[in-house]
Amino acid sequence: MGVPAFFRWLSRKYTSLIVNCVEEKPKEVNGVIAPVDSSKPNPNDVEFDNLYLDMNGIIHPCCHPEDRPAPKNEDEMMLIIFDFIDRLFSIVRPRRVLYMAIDGVAPRAKMNQQRSRRFRASKEAHEKIEDMARIREEVLSNGMHLPPEKPKGEHFDSNCITPGTPFMFKLAECLRYYVHDRLNNDPGWRNIKVILSDANVPGEGEHKIMDYIRRQRGNASFFFLLN
Structure with missing residues (x-):
């Protein structure tokens, strides 16, 4: 939820x-790798009705991980995200609802905070590159030897994980394809209701999830489902 150390x-x-x-x-x-059959009973001896996923907590670690090499391109990022969702689904195995919420447009106060943080991070990264180039030039001018620079690969700017960018549009399209594929081919998905709230829907992921849960309590069928 963005609260440090919470x-x-x-x-x-x-x-x-x-x-x-x-x-x-x-x-x-x-x-041949045989996927897990999520239609079978949960191996934890407990069954769950609903699974709610705040997708930004999945997208960021998959697109720019800290504990392994970064994906080579956006297509590889999408496959990693799909695998991550499959893994969570096979662990929980919801029987009624899967709700996936991507952060939409944030409230004005948080939007201002995000802009300030991102502009500062971009400025610091640019200054770091200039400092490294200057230090390298000074060392070489003094007759010292340095190893050749590593070739620059394709750089992924994590600031594109925000509403309104082409990356988020592509992600939403890929997730829709992923959902349709699983509903048609995975027996564990066939009898559940899948809701994808992408970045076009305003609000942060956790807020959209809580709003959905509150609205279900006002549904006439809610008390029937409890029984």
């Missing part, structure tokens, strides 16, 4: 909040 505080105050889960792994059969 999860650490929450997990320390409520230690039973985090539990271990059993995760089935895809198996290799005759050289």
Whole structure:
């Protein structure tokens, strides 16, 4: 939710909040990877009705990870996002609703904060490149040896993960294709309701999820589902 150290505080105050889960792994059969059958009972001996995903918590780690090499291009990013959702789905195995919410246009106060932070980060990155070039030139002018510069690869600007960019439009299209593919081909998806709230819908992901949950409480069928 963008609150620094909030999860650490929450997990320390409520230690039973985090539990271990059993995760089935895809198996290799005759050289072919067989995906997990999510239509089978949950291996954790508990069934879940709904799964709500704040997609920005998935998109950022998949597009510019900190613990592994970055994806080569946007197509590879999309495949990593699909694999991540598949993994979460196979662990939880919702039986009624899958809600995926991508951050839309933020409120004005947060928008101003985001702009300030992004402009500052862009300026600092530009200044770092200039400083490195200047230091390298000074070292070479003094007759010292330096290893050749690494060739610059394709750089992914994480600032494009924001509403209104071509990247977010492409992501929404790819997720729609992904959902249709899973609904048609994955037995675990066939009887659930899938909702994708992309960046064209205003509001942050967690706010859209909570708004959906509150509106369901006013639905006449809500109390029937509880029974």
